[in-house]
Amino acid sequence: MHLSLKNALMSGLLFSILTLANAQAHSLPKQFPEDNMIYRPGQDVGMAPYRAVSLYGTNQFALTYDDGPHATRTPKILDLLKEFGVTATFFVLTSQINETTRPIIERIVNEGHQLASHDQDHDDNNGETGPIYKSELSQSIVTLEGILAEMGVHQREMYYRFPYGAYGKARTYHHLNVMKEVSRELYGENCINFVFWDIDSSDWLPSITSEEVAQGVKAHMEGGTAYSFKAATVNGRRVWTKVSYQITKPLKGGVVLMHDIQEKTLSATRLILTEAKAKGWKVVPLNISKEFNYGNKECVLK
Numbered sequence: 001m002h003l004s005l006k007n008a009l010m011s012g013l014l015f016s017i018l019t020l021a022n023a024q025a026h027s028l029p030k031q032f033p034e035d036n037m038i039y040r041p042g043q044d045v046g047m048a049p050y051r052a053v054s055l056y057g058t059n060q061f062a063l064t065y066d067d068g069p070h071a072t073r074t075p076k077i078l079d080l081l082k083e084f085g086v087t088a089t090f091f092v093l094t095s096q097i098n099e100t101t102r103p104i105i106e107r108i109v110n111e112g113h114q115l116a117s118h119d120q121d122h123d124d125n126n127g128e129t130g131p132i133y134k135s136e137l138s139q140s141i142v143t144l145e146g147i148l149a150e151m152g153v154h155q156r157e158m159y160y161r162f163p164y165g166a167y168g169k170a171r172t173y174h175h176l177n178v179m180k181e182v183s184r185e186l187y188g189e190n191c192i193n194f195v196f197w198d199i200d201s202s203d204w205l206p207s208i209t210s211e212e213v214a215q216g217v218k219a220h221m222e223g224g225t226a227y228s229f230k231a232a233t234v235n236g237r238r239v240w241t242k243v244s245y246q247i248t249k250p251l252k253g254g255v256v257l258m259h260d261i262q263e264k265t266l267s268a269t270r271l272i273l274t275e276a277k278a279k280g281w282k283v284v285p286l287n288i289s290k291e292f293n294y295g296n297k298e299c300v301l302k
């Protein structure tokens, strides 16, 4: 009886654990490559299914910075975020980590920000062969995990952002299948969570000002004039020009894309954070949103 009671309790417990695990597995967002899906090159593409919809209408946004670390600009962004008491995610190019920039990577982690991969270099992955993409993705993750391990930090979330947001259009393979392979080899489970964006600040545009970058982000939160860009070929050269447009139905939340290697991004960030403070908009880390939550995953490097 004791045994059967124990069994019953155990099976009940097991049932609860399984139910919980299932519920969490089912609620896992799409930003992880799906375990049971074989992605088709050239067909399973686009950012539309991967928006951070759970942040919409919440007056909450996540700040993300790409393309660093930059020896002088990234530290200034870190100073500013500290001043405002907020955290961000830094998608770094691991080929840019060297003796000079390594302390910046450590600052990112020590000051409570999320360290994330923007790949090894900034090549468009659609132009890379499967083995090269695989090797660079793997190398990038291993580099970041190596630094975290040396610092004695376990950061469960390993976010990845495709340079140019480009993926899925290579001819012979699909990046998300490779991502699952890399993840299985490194972690034994599906642990690399890819991130696009909802609010493009266009801060990399040569002709945009800090005020316009901040205005564009503000427009996504409450409506108004925002800025985008269009490409044209002038004298045989590809030129990107600024385009303004009106937002009448603002998202009121989402993931904001910026670049810590841009000088104007520092003053734009100050304007955005000042506005956010005045309006009561909250800056949140990525992992609080449903899309970027890790559920019951452990994600420890093998």
Ligand SMILES: [Zn+2]
Pocket (backbone or CB within 6 Å): 066, 067, 118, 122, 163, 164
């Ligand atoms: Zn980039």
